[in-house]
Amino acid sequence: MKKHNFSAGPSILPQEVFEKSAQAVLDFNNLGLSILEISHRSKDFVAVMEEARATALELLGLEGKGYKALFLTGGASMEFVRVPYNLLKENGKAAYLDTGTWASGAIKEAKRFGTTEVIASSKNENYNYIPKGFAVPTDADYLHCTSNNTIFGTQMHSFPETNVPLVCDMSSDIFSRELDFSKFGIIYAGAQKNMGPAGTTLVIVKEDILGNTGRNIPGILDYSQHIAKESMYNTPAVFPVYTSLLTLQWVKKNGGVAALEKKNNEKAELLYNEIDRNPLFTGTAKTEDRSKMNVTFLLKDEAHTEQFDKLWKEANISGINGHRSVGGYRASIYNAMPLESVKVLVDVMQEFERTV
Numbered sequence: 175m176k177k178h179n180f181s182a183g184p185s186i187l188p189q190e191v192f193e194k195s196a197q198a199v200l201d202f203n204n205l206g207l208s209i210l211e212i213s214h215r216s217k218d219f220v221a222v223m224e225e226a227r228a229t230a231l232e233l234l235g236l237e238g239k240g241y242k243a244l245f246l247t248g249g250a251s252m253e254f255v256r257v258p259y260n261l262l263k264e265n266g267k268a269a270y271l272d273t274g275t276w277a278s279g280a281i282k283e284a285k286r287f288g289t290t291e292v293i294a295s296s297k298n299e300n301y302n303y304i305p306k307g308f309a310v311p312t313d314a315d316y317l318h319c320t321s322n323n324t325i326f327g328t329q330m331h332s333f334p335e336t337n338v339p340l341v342c343d344m345s346s347d348i349f350s351r352e353l354d355f356s357k358f359g360i361i362y363a364g365a366q367k368n369m370g371p372a373g374t375t376l377v378i379v380k381e382d383i384l385g386n387t388g389r390n391i392p393g394i395l396d397y398s399q400h401i402a403k404e405s406m407y408n409t410p411a412v413f414p415v416y417t418s419l420l421t422l423q424w425v426k427k428n429g430g431v432a433a434l435e436k437k438n439n440e441k442a443e444l445l446y447n448e449i450d451r452n453p454l455f456t457g458t459a460k461t462e463d464r465s466k467m468n469v470t471f472l473l474k475d476e477a478h479t480e481q482f483d484k485l486w487k488e489a490n491i492s493g494i495n496g497h498r499s500v501g502g503y504r505a506s507i508y509n510a511m512p513l514e515s516v517k518v519l520v521d522v523m524q525e526f527e528r529t530v
């Protein structure tokens with residue numbers, strides 16, 4: 175029986191995406207060939223790449239606005255390196271927001287390239303909030319932020335107004351809500367939450383911010399070269415890109431980002447209401463900064479852990495153990511998570527309250 179999968183990533187995808195991608199492994203486009211055995215330069219795969227790139231821009235409202243979408247490899251972590259390589263001028267300065275483990279991973283890499291100013295951090299409270307009221311240096315080459323902090327369950331609900339290019343790691347909330355995406359110079363997201371299997375990263379670049387660093391960038395790290403080669407600089411992650419396309423088609427068919435945002439709000443509200451109502455639980459993130467993708471919570475009395483764990487396991491729930499740096503529980507309720515599964519978790523929490 176299929177489990178209710180609350181895993182933080184790799185994570186749940188729409189069931190029809192699993193089915194269609196499985197079929198393509200056996201026979202892709204009735205070619206008599208698996209998608210795993212055809213050339214990435216074949217007409218059939220080039221069409222996949224083109225549609226995936228175009229659909230990503232379309233879903234974010236970025237068509238015709240000077241952006242290019244790429245499907246690269248190396249994970250979101252590779253973009254921690256590519257971003258400063260492509261944007262941080264020799265003798266320039268980068269500005270970063272430190273909102274969690276992944277943000278600080280990005281900061282660590284930028285520091286290898288040059289002056290990296292952390293303009294605000296929530297490390298002092300184990301990243302349970304999003305810093306506010308900071309000033310962005312107007313002479314920075316870019317500002318990097320992380321829209322959703324997968325581990326700590328916080329999410330940026332507004333973004334700084336700034337004249338410098340805004341770069342955002344949207345790995346764990348891409349395509350989950352409407353934003354003015356044209357505010358961003360670069361958006362990147364590892365596929366393995368809201369888009370597909372691990373193995374590819376969607377990178378969206380506003381072309382006119384490139385080419386100003388004075389650096390001699392190795393080809394594989396150079397966004398301009400990936401753009402010039404239409405995301406085929408080297409062999410792309412063929413199967414993850416195809417599976418991502420299937421998910422993007424599913425998003426489109428289901429009313430796009432706006433419709434998913436409505437569903438995501440409903441799911442998050444249901445779960446947070448229960449955390450706030452149920453006297454046995456407490457949320458870990460500051461209320462105003464709570465994530466609508468990763469819901470982190472604790473048992474008020476850890477002595478009940480075994481009892482609660484038994485109940486959710488019996489209810490066929492999987493993947494809600496919290497990250498070791500927060501403890502407790504983390505229910506990831508990405509785009510593909512049905513409201514019904516969230517209801518099952520809420521029912522378990524209520525059953526726990528009755529029986530403890």
Ligand code: PMP
Binds near residue numbers: 344
């Ligand atoms: N950024 C965020 C927000 C993440 O949640 C993760 C973990 N998936 C990463 C970056 C690192 O991604 P990857 O493992 O693809 O390098």
